[in-house]
Amino acid sequence: MQVSADTGLDVAALLEQRGDEVYGLHETYINSQFVKVLRTIKFDRDFRRGEGAYLYDAEGNQYLDLISGYGTFNIGRNHPHLKATVANVAGLDLPNLVKMDVPRLAGLLAEKLIAKAPEGLEKVFFANSGAETVESAIKFARAATGKPAILYADHAFHGLTMGALSLNGSEQFRGPFGPLLTDARPIPFDDLAALELNLKRKDVCAFVVEPIQGKGVYVPADDYFREAKRLCEKYGALLVMDEVQTGLGRTGTFFACEQWGVTPHVLTLAKAISGGMIPSGAVLCTAAVHKKTFNRMDKCVVHGSTYYMNDLAMAAGLATLEVMECEGIVENARRMGALLKDGLESLKTRHSIIREVRGRGLMLAVEFGEPKGFFNKLGRKLSKAVETGLFTQAVVMTLLDEHHVLSQTAGHKVDILKLLPTLTINEADVQRIVDALDKTLASASVTGAMLSMGKNLMLRGRK
Numbered sequence: 001m002q003v004s005a006d007t008g009l010d011v012a013a014l015l016e017q018r019g020d021e022v023y024g025l026h027e028t029y030i031n032s033q034f035v036k037v038l039r040t041i042k043f044d045r046d047f048r049r050g051e052g053a054y055l056y057d058a059e060g061n062q063y064l065d066l067i068s069g070y071g072t073f074n075i076g077r078n079h080p081h082l083k084a085t086v087a088n089v090a091g092l093d094l095p096n097l098v099k100m101d102v103p104r105l106a107g108l109l110a111e112k113l114i115a116k117a118p119e120g121l122e123k124v125f126f127a128n129s130g131a132e133t134v135e136s137a138i139k140f141a142r143a144a145t146g147k148p149a150i151l152y153a154d155h156a157f158h159g160l161t162m163g164a165l166s167l168n169g170s171e172q173f174r175g176p177f178g179p180l181l182t183d184a185r186p187i188p189f190d191d192l193a194a195l196e197l198n199l200k201r202k203d204v205c206a207f208v209v210e211p212i213q214g215k216g217v218y219v220p221a222d223d224y225f226r227e228a229k230r231l232c233e234k235y236g237a238l239l240v241m242d243e244v245q246t247g248l249g250r251t252g253t254f255f256a257c258e259q260w261g262v263t264p265h266v267l268t269l270a271k272a273i274s275g276g277m278i279p280s281g282a283v284l285c286t287a288a289v290h291k292k293t294f295n296r297m298d299k300c301v302v303h304g305s306t307y308y309m310n311d312l313a314m315a316a317g318l319a320t321l322e323v324m325e326c327e328g329i330v331e332n333a334r335r336m337g338a339l340l341k342d343g344l345e346s347l348k349t350r351h352s353i354i355r356e357v358r359g360r361g362l363m364l365a366v367e368f369g370e371p372k373g374f375f376n377k378l379g380r381k382l383s384k385a386v387e388t389g390l391f392t393q394a395v396v397m398t399l400l401d402e403h404h405v406l407s408q409t410a411g412h413k414v415d416i417l418k419l420l421p422t423l424t425i426n427e428a429d430v431q432r433i434v435d436a437l438d439k440t441l442a443s444a445s446v447t448g449a450m451l452s453m454g455k456n457l458m459l460r461g462r463k
Contacts, residue, residue, distance in 0.1 A: 241262075
């Protein structure tokens, strides 16, 4: 039997025949605990299609996606220009991954990225994921400074490979996998005194930090990054800004660091860089930092990976940048972000449980506090008796079930709702989000969902 060279694998037929088995297959072969979680929070939906800012299930119901692949689909899901570009490249029979050559598309994408970058960033290293870019930044910083220690912020998330995990501020992720890098030290976020105290030890190669922390959407003071860079340079360390989630327009500027007028020594990118079509990442750095790693001919391949600079990823990156420029994606993120934030702020007058709305562009969070009223207080006390953060998860469940809005909590055991839509949303989408949250917080469904979920969690705990 020979496979068809003309039509390829009939994926549509395969999914039609066996799509109903998907949860069982994952439970058997991939991750049964994740399947249990999805069923517990009633997220076991049968999504069949994605387009722009929306997902569609088997019945054709439309969902507004406020997770967007954890910030991967900045230009929307399955953008036609991106799909056509990837198909074009696949049909060219290019000499991909020769390894003993210089890939042409990689050079073109590097040129485009540096043209967008803050002045002073001159070199690009490509990778396959956000975690891989952070691993690269750690190695570059050690090579550039000759020092071992790395500083990172509480609540940080930089990926889940071993080096990146060592810079993770959550014990939930770190716990089972120690010992990690022994020279990685946490400091409070937005605390210049703590930063200088650690830098004074003069053993630090880099301070690795997110411009806006993804876990909680915490935004620092206006002078934080300018002073952080000054202190790093004073004590011979590098400032590494992890823009894996904040980059490519997410916060209303192409790079978030632009909003503080700071050029880091190293900047990491991934997620949205290839439009969500092909895994990809990039490290942008100064020429001085780059030269310390690739400083001799016998060290020209001292760092790399098999699939980095592959033609599909590079072409997808070029297409993504073209879409962003032609369709005004960054400007739309700035305008819709301001509109959405204003709408969420307006809900505070009607819902005392909203403590704060924060973020930049279309990276926003709604933090909940203590509500007024006996019924709501009872629900909150019951949620805390089971697990902190249960209230927000109940909000997330109600938004999905009653309003077809897909959202997420902003971290483990926190009452923070995180909104990370595609950067292509429009005014109608913004109003839909605000209305859905308004109705959800006014509904008894949240307390019902919270109690139901708490009961399920307690039963599973006993088992």
